[in-house]
Amino acid sequence: MIQVKDLVFGYNTSRKIIDQISFDVEDGHCIAILGNNGAGKSTMLKCLNRILSPNKGVVCVDALEITAMKQGEIAKHMAFVAQKNDNNRITVFEAVMLGRIPFIKWGVTREDEAVVSSVISQMHLDEFAVRYLDELSGGELQKVMIARALAQEPKVLLLDEPTSSLDLKNQLEVLGLVQRICHSKNIAVIIVIHDLNMALRYCDRFLFLKDGNVHAYGGQEVMTCECIGEVYQMPVCIGTINGYKMVVPE
Incomplete structure:
Protein backbone atom coordinates (compact mmCIF):
# COMPACT_ATOMS: atom_id res chain seq x y z
CA MET A 1 0.00 0.00 0.00
CA ILE A 2 1.20 3.52 -0.82
CA GLN A 3 0.11 6.49 1.25
CA VAL A 4 0.69 10.08 0.17
CA LYS A 5 0.07 12.89 2.63
CA ASP A 6 0.25 16.67 2.16
CA LEU A 7 2.68 16.54 -0.78
CA VAL A 8 3.89 19.97 -1.93
CA PHE A 9 6.29 20.85 -4.75
CA GLY A 10 7.32 24.03 -6.52
CA TYR A 11 10.45 25.12 -8.32
CA ASN A 12 10.29 28.37 -6.37
CA THR A 13 8.39 29.67 -3.36
CA SER A 14 6.08 31.88 -5.40
CA ARG A 15 4.37 29.09 -7.34
CA LYS A 16 3.40 25.63 -6.14
CA ILE A 17 2.93 23.10 -8.93
CA ILE A 18 1.27 20.62 -6.56
CA ASP A 19 -0.14 21.65 -3.21
CA GLN A 20 -1.28 19.47 -0.30
CA ILE A 21 -1.79 16.31 -2.35
CA SER A 22 -3.07 13.37 -0.27
CA PHE A 23 -4.33 9.94 -1.34
CA ASP A 24 -3.64 6.24 -0.87
CA VAL A 25 -3.56 3.20 -3.15
CA GLU A 26 -4.25 -0.35 -2.01
CA ASP A 27 -2.13 -3.26 -3.25
CA GLY A 28 -3.57 -4.79 -6.40
CA HIS A 29 -5.24 -1.55 -7.47
CA CYS A 30 -4.48 0.54 -10.54
CA ILE A 31 -5.25 4.26 -10.32
CA ALA A 32 -5.32 6.84 -13.10
CA ILE A 33 -3.97 10.35 -12.56
CA LEU A 34 -6.14 12.62 -14.69
CA GLY A 35 -6.27 16.32 -15.48
CA ASN A 36 -5.55 18.85 -18.18
CA ASN A 37 -2.09 19.93 -19.32
CA GLY A 38 -0.20 21.76 -16.57
CA ALA A 39 -2.29 20.30 -13.75
CA GLY A 40 0.83 18.79 -12.10
CA LYS A 41 0.30 15.10 -12.99
CA SER A 42 3.82 14.16 -14.10
CA THR A 43 5.38 16.40 -11.46
CA MET A 44 3.42 14.64 -8.74
CA LEU A 45 4.43 11.23 -10.09
CA LYS A 46 8.12 12.19 -10.00
CA CYS A 47 7.75 13.43 -6.42
CA LEU A 48 6.48 10.05 -5.28
CA ASN A 49 9.87 8.36 -5.82
CA ARG A 50 11.98 11.50 -5.38
CA ILE A 51 13.06 12.03 -8.95
CA LEU A 52 11.93 15.44 -7.76
CA SER A 53 12.32 16.13 -4.05
CA PRO A 54 9.05 17.45 -2.63
CA ASN A 55 9.15 20.62 -0.56
CA ALA A 95 17.78 -3.77 -20.83
CA VAL A 96 15.48 -5.73 -18.54
CA MET A 97 18.48 -6.85 -16.46
CA LEU A 98 19.11 -3.17 -15.66
CA GLY A 99 16.05 -3.42 -13.43
CA ARG A 100 18.04 -5.71 -11.14
CA ILE A 101 20.75 -3.10 -10.45
CA PRO A 102 19.35 -2.15 -6.99
CA PHE A 103 19.84 -5.78 -5.89
CA ILE A 104 23.16 -6.63 -7.59
CA LYS A 105 26.22 -6.52 -5.30
CA TRP A 106 29.11 -8.52 -6.76
CA GLY A 107 27.62 -9.68 -10.02
CA VAL A 108 24.53 -11.06 -11.71
CA THR A 109 23.19 -14.15 -9.96
CA ARG A 110 21.07 -17.03 -11.20
CA GLU A 111 18.19 -15.50 -9.28
CA ASP A 112 18.59 -12.23 -11.22
CA GLU A 113 18.61 -14.14 -14.50
CA ALA A 114 15.54 -16.11 -13.47
CA VAL A 115 13.63 -12.93 -12.54
CA VAL A 116 14.52 -11.31 -15.87
CA SER A 117 13.55 -14.38 -17.89
CA SER A 118 10.24 -14.64 -16.03
CA VAL A 119 9.37 -10.99 -16.62
CA ILE A 120 10.28 -11.21 -20.31
CA SER A 121 7.93 -14.17 -20.61
CA GLN A 122 5.12 -12.38 -18.72
CA MET A 123 5.41 -9.40 -21.07
CA HIS A 124 5.35 -11.70 -24.13
CA LEU A 125 8.82 -10.57 -25.18
CA ASP A 126 10.52 -13.96 -25.54
CA GLU A 127 11.00 -13.64 -29.29
CA PHE A 128 12.66 -10.23 -28.80
CA ALA A 129 15.08 -11.20 -26.00
CA VAL A 130 18.22 -10.97 -28.15
CA ARG A 131 16.99 -8.11 -30.36
CA TYR A 132 18.49 -4.65 -29.91
CA LEU A 133 16.31 -1.86 -28.55
CA ASP A 134 16.91 0.33 -31.59
CA GLU A 135 15.35 -2.40 -33.75
CA LEU A 136 12.03 -2.36 -31.89
CA SER A 137 8.77 -0.57 -32.60
CA GLY A 138 7.40 1.99 -30.16
CA GLY A 139 5.00 -0.51 -28.62
CA GLU A 140 7.67 -3.17 -28.26
CA LEU A 141 10.08 -0.69 -26.66
CA GLN A 142 7.45 0.47 -24.17
CA LYS A 143 6.80 -3.13 -23.12
CA VAL A 144 10.54 -3.59 -22.58
CA MET A 145 10.67 -0.52 -20.32
CA ILE A 146 7.75 -1.84 -18.28
CA ALA A 147 9.49 -5.23 -18.11
CA ARG A 148 12.63 -3.53 -16.80
CA ALA A 149 10.57 -1.84 -14.10
CA LEU A 150 8.91 -5.13 -13.16
CA ALA A 151 12.35 -6.77 -12.85
CA GLN A 152 12.83 -4.54 -9.81
CA GLU A 153 9.99 -6.53 -8.21
CA PRO A 154 8.42 -3.29 -6.99
CA LYS A 155 5.55 -2.86 -4.61
CA VAL A 156 4.53 0.27 -6.53
CA LEU A 157 4.76 0.82 -10.30
CA LEU A 158 4.68 4.41 -11.60
CA LEU A 159 3.88 4.95 -15.28
CA ASP A 160 4.08 8.39 -16.91
CA GLU A 161 1.82 8.42 -19.98
CA PRO A 162 2.83 4.89 -21.06
CA THR A 163 0.61 4.89 -24.16
CA SER A 164 1.10 8.45 -25.44
CA SER A 165 3.06 7.41 -28.56
CA LEU A 166 1.35 4.08 -29.23
CA ASP A 167 -1.29 3.11 -31.78
CA LEU A 168 -4.67 1.83 -30.60
CA LYS A 169 -3.75 -1.86 -30.71
CA ASN A 170 -0.56 -1.32 -28.69
CA GLN A 171 -2.38 0.93 -26.21
CA LEU A 172 -4.86 -1.86 -25.50
CA GLU A 173 -2.13 -4.49 -25.28
CA VAL A 174 0.16 -2.50 -22.98
CA LEU A 175 -2.59 -1.38 -20.60
CA GLY A 176 -4.11 -4.86 -20.58
CA LEU A 177 -0.75 -6.34 -19.58
CA VAL A 178 -0.29 -3.71 -16.87
CA GLN A 179 -3.77 -4.41 -15.48
CA ARG A 180 -3.21 -8.17 -15.38
CA ILE A 181 0.19 -7.81 -13.71
CA CYS A 182 -1.21 -5.32 -11.18
CA HIS A 183 -3.92 -7.76 -10.12
CA SER A 184 -1.90 -10.99 -10.35
CA LYS A 185 1.22 -9.61 -8.62
CA ASN A 186 -0.85 -7.58 -6.12
CA ILE A 187 1.15 -4.40 -6.68
CA ALA A 188 -0.08 -0.80 -6.66
CA VAL A 189 0.04 0.87 -10.07
CA ILE A 190 -0.22 4.63 -10.62
CA ILE A 191 -0.64 5.81 -14.22
CA VAL A 192 -0.59 9.34 -15.59
CA ILE A 193 -2.90 9.12 -18.60
CA HIS A 194 -4.83 11.54 -20.83
CA ASP A 195 -7.33 9.13 -22.35
CA LEU A 196 -10.35 9.02 -20.07
CA ASN A 197 -11.83 6.02 -21.86
CA MET A 198 -8.64 3.97 -21.52
CA ALA A 199 -8.57 4.94 -17.84
CA LEU A 200 -12.16 3.78 -17.40
CA ARG A 201 -11.39 0.48 -19.13
CA TYR A 202 -8.23 -0.46 -17.24
CA CYS A 203 -8.07 1.43 -13.93
CA ASP A 204 -9.80 0.82 -10.61
CA ARG A 205 -9.76 4.33 -9.23
CA PHE A 206 -9.38 7.86 -10.57
CA LEU A 207 -7.57 10.88 -9.14
CA PHE A 208 -8.41 14.18 -10.82
CA LEU A 209 -5.91 17.02 -10.42
CA LYS A 210 -6.86 20.62 -11.06
CA ASP A 211 -4.51 23.56 -10.57
CA GLY A 212 -2.15 21.39 -8.51
CA ASN A 213 -4.82 20.17 -6.10
CA VAL A 214 -6.88 16.99 -5.77
CA HIS A 215 -10.25 17.83 -7.29
CA ALA A 216 -11.74 14.36 -6.83
CA TYR A 217 -10.58 10.85 -5.97
CA GLY A 218 -12.49 7.60 -5.97
CA GLY A 219 -13.97 4.84 -8.09
CA GLN A 220 -16.53 5.01 -10.89
CA GLU A 221 -18.64 7.33 -8.77
CA VAL A 222 -16.26 10.28 -9.38
CA MET A 223 -16.23 9.79 -13.17
CA THR A 224 -19.23 12.06 -13.76
CA CYS A 225 -20.08 14.64 -16.40
CA GLU A 226 -19.95 17.33 -13.73
CA CYS A 227 -16.49 16.36 -12.45
CA ILE A 228 -15.00 15.97 -15.93
CA GLY A 229 -16.55 19.25 -17.05
CA GLU A 230 -15.10 21.10 -14.05
CA VAL A 231 -11.60 19.67 -14.57
CA TYR A 232 -11.35 19.96 -18.37
CA GLN A 233 -13.59 23.03 -18.79
CA MET A 234 -15.76 21.43 -21.44
CA PRO A 235 -19.12 19.64 -21.48
CA VAL A 236 -19.18 15.85 -21.90
CA CYS A 237 -21.72 13.07 -21.78
CA ILE A 238 -21.18 9.53 -20.50
CA GLY A 239 -22.70 6.41 -21.98
CA THR A 240 -22.10 2.66 -22.21
CA ILE A 241 -20.92 0.80 -25.33
CA ASN A 242 -20.41 -2.98 -25.32
CA GLY A 243 -20.45 -2.91 -21.53
CA TYR A 244 -17.77 -0.23 -21.25
CA LYS A 245 -18.41 3.22 -19.82
CA MET A 246 -17.40 5.90 -22.37
CA VAL A 247 -16.85 9.67 -22.16
CA VAL A 248 -17.84 11.66 -25.25
CA PRO A 249 -17.46 15.45 -25.72
CA GLU A 250 -20.77 17.18 -26.39
Whole structure:
Protein backbone atom coordinates (compact mmCIF):
# COMPACT_ATOMS: atom_id res chain seq x y z
CA MET A 1 0.00 0.00 0.00
CA ILE A 2 1.20 3.52 -0.82
CA GLN A 3 0.11 6.49 1.25
CA VAL A 4 0.69 10.08 0.17
CA LYS A 5 0.07 12.89 2.63
CA ASP A 6 0.25 16.67 2.16
CA LEU A 7 2.68 16.54 -0.78
CA VAL A 8 3.89 19.97 -1.93
CA PHE A 9 6.29 20.85 -4.75
CA GLY A 10 7.32 24.03 -6.52
CA TYR A 11 10.45 25.12 -8.32
CA ASN A 12 10.29 28.37 -6.37
CA THR A 13 8.39 29.67 -3.36
CA SER A 14 6.08 31.88 -5.40
CA ARG A 15 4.37 29.09 -7.34
CA LYS A 16 3.40 25.63 -6.14
CA ILE A 17 2.93 23.10 -8.93
CA ILE A 18 1.27 20.62 -6.56
CA ASP A 19 -0.14 21.65 -3.21
CA GLN A 20 -1.28 19.47 -0.30
CA ILE A 21 -1.79 16.31 -2.35
CA SER A 22 -3.07 13.37 -0.27
CA PHE A 23 -4.33 9.94 -1.34
CA ASP A 24 -3.64 6.24 -0.87
CA VAL A 25 -3.56 3.20 -3.15
CA GLU A 26 -4.25 -0.35 -2.01
CA ASP A 27 -2.13 -3.26 -3.25
CA GLY A 28 -3.57 -4.79 -6.40
CA HIS A 29 -5.24 -1.55 -7.47
CA CYS A 30 -4.48 0.54 -10.54
CA ILE A 31 -5.25 4.26 -10.32
CA ALA A 32 -5.32 6.84 -13.10
CA ILE A 33 -3.97 10.35 -12.56
CA LEU A 34 -6.14 12.62 -14.69
CA GLY A 35 -6.27 16.32 -15.48
CA ASN A 36 -5.55 18.85 -18.18
CA ASN A 37 -2.09 19.93 -19.32
CA GLY A 38 -0.20 21.76 -16.57
CA ALA A 39 -2.29 20.30 -13.75
CA GLY A 40 0.83 18.79 -12.10
CA LYS A 41 0.30 15.10 -12.99
CA SER A 42 3.82 14.16 -14.10
CA THR A 43 5.38 16.40 -11.46
CA MET A 44 3.42 14.64 -8.74
CA LEU A 45 4.43 11.23 -10.09
CA LYS A 46 8.12 12.19 -10.00
CA CYS A 47 7.75 13.43 -6.42
CA LEU A 48 6.48 10.05 -5.28
CA ASN A 49 9.87 8.36 -5.82
CA ARG A 50 11.98 11.50 -5.38
CA ILE A 51 13.06 12.03 -8.95
CA LEU A 52 11.93 15.44 -7.76
CA SER A 53 12.32 16.13 -4.05
CA PRO A 54 9.05 17.45 -2.63
CA ASN A 55 9.15 20.62 -0.56
CA LYS A 56 6.83 19.09 2.00
CA GLY A 57 4.84 15.93 2.59
CA VAL A 58 5.32 12.23 3.19
CA VAL A 59 5.18 9.21 0.89
CA CYS A 60 5.06 5.77 2.54
CA VAL A 61 5.07 2.28 1.02
CA ASP A 62 3.98 -0.38 3.52
CA ALA A 63 4.71 2.12 6.33
CA LEU A 64 8.27 2.77 5.04
CA GLU A 65 8.89 6.48 4.44
CA ILE A 66 10.14 6.81 0.87
CA THR A 67 10.83 10.53 1.22
CA ALA A 68 13.55 9.74 3.78
CA MET A 69 15.31 7.05 1.68
CA LYS A 70 18.21 7.21 -0.75
CA GLN A 71 17.47 6.47 -4.41
CA GLY A 72 19.00 2.99 -4.26
CA GLU A 73 16.63 1.99 -1.47
CA ILE A 74 13.64 3.62 -3.14
CA ALA A 75 14.31 1.52 -6.26
CA LYS A 76 13.75 -1.64 -4.21
CA HIS A 77 10.19 -0.54 -3.48
CA MET A 78 9.11 1.63 -6.42
CA ALA A 79 9.73 1.44 -10.17
CA PHE A 80 9.23 4.29 -12.64
CA VAL A 81 8.64 4.20 -16.40
CA ALA A 82 9.14 7.53 -18.15
CA GLN A 83 7.05 8.85 -21.02
CA LYS A 84 10.02 8.69 -23.41
CA ASN A 85 12.87 6.20 -23.27
CA ASP A 86 16.21 5.86 -25.06
CA ASN A 87 16.50 2.97 -27.51
CA ASN A 88 20.16 2.22 -26.91
CA ARG A 89 22.22 -0.45 -28.69
CA ILE A 90 21.67 -3.11 -26.05
CA THR A 91 19.54 -6.23 -26.19
CA VAL A 92 16.11 -6.60 -24.63
CA PHE A 93 17.51 -9.09 -22.09
CA GLU A 94 20.27 -6.63 -21.10
CA ALA A 95 17.78 -3.77 -20.83
CA VAL A 96 15.48 -5.73 -18.54
CA MET A 97 18.48 -6.85 -16.46
CA LEU A 98 19.11 -3.17 -15.66
CA GLY A 99 16.05 -3.42 -13.43
CA ARG A 100 18.04 -5.71 -11.14
CA ILE A 101 20.75 -3.10 -10.45
CA PRO A 102 19.35 -2.15 -6.99
CA PHE A 103 19.84 -5.78 -5.89
CA ILE A 104 23.16 -6.63 -7.59
CA LYS A 105 26.22 -6.52 -5.30
CA TRP A 106 29.11 -8.52 -6.76
CA GLY A 107 27.62 -9.68 -10.02
CA VAL A 108 24.53 -11.06 -11.71
CA THR A 109 23.19 -14.15 -9.96
CA ARG A 110 21.07 -17.03 -11.20
CA GLU A 111 18.19 -15.50 -9.28
CA ASP A 112 18.59 -12.23 -11.22
CA GLU A 113 18.61 -14.14 -14.50
CA ALA A 114 15.54 -16.11 -13.47
CA VAL A 115 13.63 -12.93 -12.54
CA VAL A 116 14.52 -11.31 -15.87
CA SER A 117 13.55 -14.38 -17.89
CA SER A 118 10.24 -14.64 -16.03
CA VAL A 119 9.37 -10.99 -16.62
CA ILE A 120 10.28 -11.21 -20.31
CA SER A 121 7.93 -14.17 -20.61
CA GLN A 122 5.12 -12.38 -18.72
CA MET A 123 5.41 -9.40 -21.07
CA HIS A 124 5.35 -11.70 -24.13
CA LEU A 125 8.82 -10.57 -25.18
CA ASP A 126 10.52 -13.96 -25.54
CA GLU A 127 11.00 -13.64 -29.29
CA PHE A 128 12.66 -10.23 -28.80
CA ALA A 129 15.08 -11.20 -26.00
CA VAL A 130 18.22 -10.97 -28.15
CA ARG A 131 16.99 -8.11 -30.36
CA TYR A 132 18.49 -4.65 -29.91
CA LEU A 133 16.31 -1.86 -28.55
CA ASP A 134 16.91 0.33 -31.59
CA GLU A 135 15.35 -2.40 -33.75
CA LEU A 136 12.03 -2.36 -31.89
CA SER A 137 8.77 -0.57 -32.60
CA GLY A 138 7.40 1.99 -30.16
CA GLY A 139 5.00 -0.51 -28.62
CA GLU A 140 7.67 -3.17 -28.26
CA LEU A 141 10.08 -0.69 -26.66
CA GLN A 142 7.45 0.47 -24.17
CA LYS A 143 6.80 -3.13 -23.12
CA VAL A 144 10.54 -3.59 -22.58
CA MET A 145 10.67 -0.52 -20.32
CA ILE A 146 7.75 -1.84 -18.28
CA ALA A 147 9.49 -5.23 -18.11
CA ARG A 148 12.63 -3.53 -16.80
CA ALA A 149 10.57 -1.84 -14.10
CA LEU A 150 8.91 -5.13 -13.16
CA ALA A 151 12.35 -6.77 -12.85
CA GLN A 152 12.83 -4.54 -9.81
CA GLU A 153 9.99 -6.53 -8.21
CA PRO A 154 8.42 -3.29 -6.99
CA LYS A 155 5.55 -2.86 -4.61
CA VAL A 156 4.53 0.27 -6.53
CA LEU A 157 4.76 0.82 -10.30
CA LEU A 158 4.68 4.41 -11.60
CA LEU A 159 3.88 4.95 -15.28
CA ASP A 160 4.08 8.39 -16.91
CA GLU A 161 1.82 8.42 -19.98
CA PRO A 162 2.83 4.89 -21.06
CA THR A 163 0.61 4.89 -24.16
CA SER A 164 1.10 8.45 -25.44
CA SER A 165 3.06 7.41 -28.56
CA LEU A 166 1.35 4.08 -29.23
CA ASP A 167 -1.29 3.11 -31.78
CA LEU A 168 -4.67 1.83 -30.60
CA LYS A 169 -3.75 -1.86 -30.71
CA ASN A 170 -0.56 -1.32 -28.69
CA GLN A 171 -2.38 0.93 -26.21
CA LEU A 172 -4.86 -1.86 -25.50
CA GLU A 173 -2.13 -4.49 -25.28
CA VAL A 174 0.16 -2.50 -22.98
CA LEU A 175 -2.59 -1.38 -20.60
CA GLY A 176 -4.11 -4.86 -20.58
CA LEU A 177 -0.75 -6.34 -19.58
CA VAL A 178 -0.29 -3.71 -16.87
CA GLN A 179 -3.77 -4.41 -15.48
CA ARG A 180 -3.21 -8.17 -15.38
CA ILE A 181 0.19 -7.81 -13.71
CA CYS A 182 -1.21 -5.32 -11.18
CA HIS A 183 -3.92 -7.76 -10.12
CA SER A 184 -1.90 -10.99 -10.35
CA LYS A 185 1.22 -9.61 -8.62
CA ASN A 186 -0.85 -7.58 -6.12
CA ILE A 187 1.15 -4.40 -6.68
CA ALA A 188 -0.08 -0.80 -6.66
CA VAL A 189 0.04 0.87 -10.07
CA ILE A 190 -0.22 4.63 -10.62
CA ILE A 191 -0.64 5.81 -14.22
CA VAL A 192 -0.59 9.34 -15.59
CA ILE A 193 -2.90 9.12 -18.60
CA HIS A 194 -4.83 11.54 -20.83
CA ASP A 195 -7.33 9.13 -22.35
CA LEU A 196 -10.35 9.02 -20.07
CA ASN A 197 -11.83 6.02 -21.86
CA MET A 198 -8.64 3.97 -21.52
CA ALA A 199 -8.57 4.94 -17.84
CA LEU A 200 -12.16 3.78 -17.40
CA ARG A 201 -11.39 0.48 -19.13
CA TYR A 202 -8.23 -0.46 -17.24
CA CYS A 203 -8.07 1.43 -13.93
CA ASP A 204 -9.80 0.82 -10.61
CA ARG A 205 -9.76 4.33 -9.23
CA PHE A 206 -9.38 7.86 -10.57
CA LEU A 207 -7.57 10.88 -9.14
CA PHE A 208 -8.41 14.18 -10.82
CA LEU A 209 -5.91 17.02 -10.42
CA LYS A 210 -6.86 20.62 -11.06
CA ASP A 211 -4.51 23.56 -10.57
CA GLY A 212 -2.15 21.39 -8.51
CA ASN A 213 -4.82 20.17 -6.10
CA VAL A 214 -6.88 16.99 -5.77
CA HIS A 215 -10.25 17.83 -7.29
CA ALA A 216 -11.74 14.36 -6.83
CA TYR A 217 -10.58 10.85 -5.97
CA GLY A 218 -12.49 7.60 -5.97
CA GLY A 219 -13.97 4.84 -8.09
CA GLN A 220 -16.53 5.01 -10.89
CA GLU A 221 -18.64 7.33 -8.77
CA VAL A 222 -16.26 10.28 -9.38
CA MET A 223 -16.23 9.79 -13.17
CA THR A 224 -19.23 12.06 -13.76
CA CYS A 225 -20.08 14.64 -16.40
CA GLU A 226 -19.95 17.33 -13.73
CA CYS A 227 -16.49 16.36 -12.45
CA ILE A 228 -15.00 15.97 -15.93
CA GLY A 229 -16.55 19.25 -17.05
CA GLU A 230 -15.10 21.10 -14.05
CA VAL A 231 -11.60 19.67 -14.57
CA TYR A 232 -11.35 19.96 -18.37
CA GLN A 233 -13.59 23.03 -18.79
CA MET A 234 -15.76 21.43 -21.44
CA PRO A 235 -19.12 19.64 -21.48
CA VAL A 236 -19.18 15.85 -21.90
CA CYS A 237 -21.72 13.07 -21.78
CA ILE A 238 -21.18 9.53 -20.50
CA GLY A 239 -22.70 6.41 -21.98
CA THR A 240 -22.10 2.66 -22.21
CA ILE A 241 -20.92 0.80 -25.33
CA ASN A 242 -20.41 -2.98 -25.32
CA GLY A 243 -20.45 -2.91 -21.53
CA TYR A 244 -17.77 -0.23 -21.25
CA LYS A 245 -18.41 3.22 -19.82
CA MET A 246 -17.40 5.90 -22.37
CA VAL A 247 -16.85 9.67 -22.16
CA VAL A 248 -17.84 11.66 -25.25
CA PRO A 249 -17.46 15.45 -25.72
CA GLU A 250 -20.77 17.18 -26.39
